[in-house]
Amino acid sequence: MARARVRAATPAALLGAFMCLALSGCISIPTGSPTTAAVAPSGPHSYLDRLKATPVAKPTDTAAAAELPQFVTESRNVACVFTSSRNGNLNQPWEPNNFSDSANAASPLIPVVNCELANYPEPAQADVQDTCAGTFKGYLGGTALLAPDKVSYGSCRAGVTAVEAAFSPAGTVSDAMAQLPVLADGAAMEAQGYRCAPMDDGVACANLSSGLGFFVAAEKYSLFGPGHAAATAAPPKPTTAPAG
Numbered sequence: 001m002a003r004a005r006v007r008a009a010t011p012a013a014l015l016g017a018f019m020c021l022a023l024s025g026c027i028s029i030p031t032g033s034p035t036t037a038a039v040a041p042s043g044p045h046s047y048l049d050r051l052k053a054t055p056v057a058k059p060t061d062t063a064a065a066a067e068l069p070q071f072v073t074e075s076r077n078v079a080c081v082f083t084s085s086r087n088g089n090l091n092q093p094w095e096p097n098n099f100s101d102s103a104n105a106a107s108p109l110i111p112v113v114n115c116e117l118a119n120y121p122e123p124a125q126a127d128v129q130d131t132c133a134g135t136f137k138g139y140l141g142g143t144a145l146l147a148p149d150k151v152s153y154g155s156c157r158a159g160v161t162a163v164e165a166a167f168s169p170a171g172t173v174s175d176a177m178a179q180l181p182v183l184a185d186g187a188a189m190e191a192q193g194y195r196c197a198p199m200d201d202g203v204a205c206a207n208l209s210s211g212l213g214f215f216v217a218a219e220k221y222s223l224f225g226p227g228h229a230a231a232t233a234a235p236p237k238p239t240t241a242p243a244g
Contacts (some may be wrong), residue, residue: 123154
């Protein structure tokens with residue numbers, strides 16, 4: 001009967017085995033074609049941080065110069081104006097208001113940002129901030145207001161918003177709304193210490209110093225900053241890159 005021949009391990013082989021064990025196991029390196037890997041998104045995810053990172057630019061349309069800084073999104077669902085308030089009355093260029101009444105002349109001028117929507121969610125009960133003259137009826141969504149020390153969503157009104165009246169399917173675009181410049185995604189407008197930018201199919205606005213602000217869109221809204229729960233924006237989508 002033939003005996004099996006056993007070859008003695010060489011010193012080099014023994015050294016290789018020892019090194020493999022010392023390194024807690026050998027690693028097999030695939031030799032197939034390179035695969036792709038998802039690159040984890042980086043950068044700020046909160047609305048405030050994303051606003052701070054968005055470059056300020058002029059509106060992309062220059063159809064008409066406006067006295068007040070204002071814009072509309074490309075979807076025509078959100079329009080915003082950097083304006084002022086006196087005694088609770090807005091200097092609102094899109095609709096009649098009592099801002100210029102003599103009774104308000106002695107009241108302090110407060111810088112604010114006002115946004116209105118064509119399609120919008122209703123306010124949560126916790127965010128209702130007015131009794132509507134004691135009727136507790138008629139507090140509707142579709143408007144957001146940011147002041148130096150306060151942010152709100154919704155307001156008392158009997159009809160539609162100015163943006164809804166202009167850009168909803170049954171709307172009629174007024175001269176004032178037709179002249180609104182478009183602010184594209186990836187750009188921001190800034191005035192009076194506030195910054196607004198279209199993002200995530202809506203608009204985010206904030207007081208960059210205090211961190212107080214809001215996000216509004218057709219399907220949802222958020223109020224964030226001091227006194228409000230932290231609002232986290234949707235992170236940037238992961239990108240796919242070839243493995244190096």
